[in-house]
Amino acid sequence: MTSLDPAVAQREPTRHSTVTRVVIYGLLVLFAVVYILPLGVMVMTSLKPLDEVTGGNMFALPQALTFDPWVQAWSAARIGVSETAGIHGYFLNSIKMVVPAVLISTLLGALNGFVLTKWRFPGHNLVFGMMLFACFIPFQSIIIPMAVILGNLGTFGNHLRDLTGYSFGFGNPIVNLVLVHVVYGLGFTTLFFRNYYEVFPTELVKAAMVDGASFFQIFRRVMLPNSMPIVIVTVIYQFTNIWNDFLFGSTFAAGDSAPMTVALNNLVNTSTGIVEYNVNMAAAIIAAAPTLIVYIVAGRYFVRGLMAGAVKG
């Protein structure tokens, strides 16, 4: 077959003149600079004392390099009208919210994908379609009912606590956020796993059935071990989306239980007093750090996740 021929591996002979290549590289580098610049400015601003920021050029390197803004952001800055100083508390809130939400929505998505592809039933396409559409709704259209329901759940939780002396977590803002993120993440996680399992060899499942394995045994012993790539993609995608969410966080978990993004926004948009740009930037970088690190470490899975969500099938 010609495909083994090394000649065919080349898609086109490079016929670009030197001028063209200079233009191409030039454009690419120029854009790279534009893309990096905002982040670079953020980092540099966060390392400058305030007078350097307000008095100087944002592109200039820090003259009096200081990590004080970072310390401030983490433990001392005033965030809106909250009593907790610094953003470390909110950082923790975000973690407490993200971890359960990612785990639950991923697991459910995997099970759903498994059912939708290997245990087809009449109407499975419609069910999938309906769950898929859930990915695209604007959250504004469900925020009011959600607020009402969460409020009711909170009252219910208070009654339960009075009755049994034990708090089931109803009404706890973090628990609310976990619920919200799980529900609205189901569409995406199901999509990812469904597309992945669609091309997963059904023969493996049938072989396991012949061997006498039950539904959950097949899931645990056959599907999951072979799903590492999509699990990573889904976890990264969900982690990024949920960590970066703002709308749900600001609506359902204001105050001390707010997640990182809400705290950041409150910090940056305080209208009273002097604006401490350097502290704001430090806080922003701290907020962005987890997802950025995930991206640097596992970038290709990140992209794969986007593509899986975007180009269906």
Added chain:
Amino acid sequence: MKISLVGSATMDRAQPASLRAKAQAWLPRIVLAPSFVLVLIFVYGFNLWTFFLSFTNSKAFATTRLVGLANYQRLWDWTFASDPPSNWHTALVNMAVFGLLYVVLCLALGLLLAILLDQKIRGEGILRPIYLYPLALSFIVTGTAWKLFLDPRIGLEKAVHDWGWTSFHFDWVVTPSKMIYCVAIAGIWQSSGFVMAMFLAGLRGVDGEIIKAAQIDGASTFATYRRIIIPMMRPVFLSAIIILTHLAIKSYDLVLSVTGKNPGGAAELPSTFMYSFTFTRNQMAVGSTSAVIMLMTIAAIMVPYLYSELRQKRS
């Protein structure tokens, strides 16, 4: 002896098997059910609820007093109230401006970068992550960064002044009428990398022999891209437009963080309109109506697309 053993074995399994088998047959659906029910309630149910609210007279709290299409009528009237512009009118205009700039420029930039990266250049391993990393950031972080960057007193305008060009003006981020453009700039910076990734994958899927055929036909590189490769990218364009449009309609975090407290409502978008009318101005019914309109717009784009995609899969 052998025969009877086999006989008894099958017989032993006959009775409990049917019950167990039935349970096993229904198990997949039972497993799927919770998720499906959750989606039914929290997505479709809630949407219906909001839809219902849009027909009521709710103010700070939900009421069940129906007022027919009054809210829709109000929004309709406000759409055309341009002098002075009503919030809704501003929101729609901004939506159109922002949406158009965002989608078109993301497509253009994404396509350009993808074509450049596709030219067998070295260093793609470094360049591609650089174009993509903004996607990992929260919209709040993006807005915060750009708000600083475009700030006339400490950002771009000041920096350019320091370099000598003292008549340079770029105070758009604090000029109410120009704020939406800054939101667009930040949004394009964040999302164009994603569009680039989609186009790059599409370009790389082009059969090499088609390029060879075009070479033999005498097409220049430019003509090959214009006449053959870019038209082949039509499905990617479609996917990208769908995703970008729906992101644009949903934009909320980005506007908030770039414009701060949205002075005067100049950078109002339907998403911020909904929020302020529902939670700040205690006009829940009007807010619900705007949410319903947002939903309908998205549905009008997504439902035909999803339907055609899923149908193709079956055939």
Added chain:
Amino acid sequence: MTTALEIKGLCKRFGTVDVLKSIDLSLDKGGFLVLVGPSGCGKSTLLNTIAGLESVSAGEILIDGQPVNGLHPSKRDIAMVFQSYALYPNMSVSENIAFGMEMRKVPKGDREKAVAAVAKTLQIEHLLDRRPSQLSGGQRQRVAMGRALVRQPRVFLFDEPLSNLDAKLRIDMRVEIKRLHQQTGTTTVYVTHDQIEAMTLATRIAVLKDGEVQQVGTPGEIYNTPANLFVADFMGSPAMNLLEGRVAKNGGAAAITFVAEGGSPITLAVPSGVGTGHLKDGDSIILGIRPEAVSDPQSVDRNAKTVATFDAPVEIVEPAGSDTFVVTRVAGQEITARMRADADLKPGQVAPFAFNMEKAVLFDPESGNRIR
């Protein structure tokens, strides 16, 4: 007869790998040259260098006497048909065919006329407004050929055009290609790994292996007098029988003996015309004889002068419809014989086999070359 295509000392390296090692070929105008060989032998690379899609590391390519080494593919006056057809998906069939002319700024009226003429020849007039995705494999193939035809090139290049078709369609299209070649008389270079295609289509065949030409010749020459063991084995299906034996020389006459384990040696006469002068008694030698030259005594060629007949055990019988292939063992080595269709043989039987020694060839085991 002018030489339409000449390749002199062509070399091609990719990094440190020599993909083509000093190729020399020539083709007369109107000829049909087939480049055949196993995967990785360099045949596609060679085609790409002729087309100008690949550069050359050393050597010359001349089309109609004109060196084309540095010329862009579109300037070499060639046309190419690809394995995957490479039709432009977003254009209609007529636009696909006309695209090259458009690039060369041929006026619209002329373009339409040319497209219509070619469509008539290939009987695709009814497909002109369709998109490639709406066509079947065979139809796409014809459109690809139409795109090449309309260019009226000096040389036609085919890169395994039939590999993507199913077996029956492949045979139909093969006949079409041959008919087209007879009609237009265009010089053609055709790449394939299928030796049956090579044999049926070519006026000249070049067998390649590891970037080197093993033999160039007419199909008959390649088939009946292969230059070496590789060509002998590669061409022809089922493959040529190759038997290891020793030279037995008695004065001037030479014969080949095959030693059987625990049996008497079998001796076969050296085929006439083979130069045995330099052979010494006891030398190792390989005898090659094709299955159709080993058959039952009734089917053997009446005019053959040298026929050796003896009994041998029948091991496997494969009825193939038009013939029956029988695997037997002679002197410990397996031989495939082609019997007539109604030869009623059973495994385990002993049957007479007739060897038509006129058709046999001898090879030197060390170099692999045929002994002439």
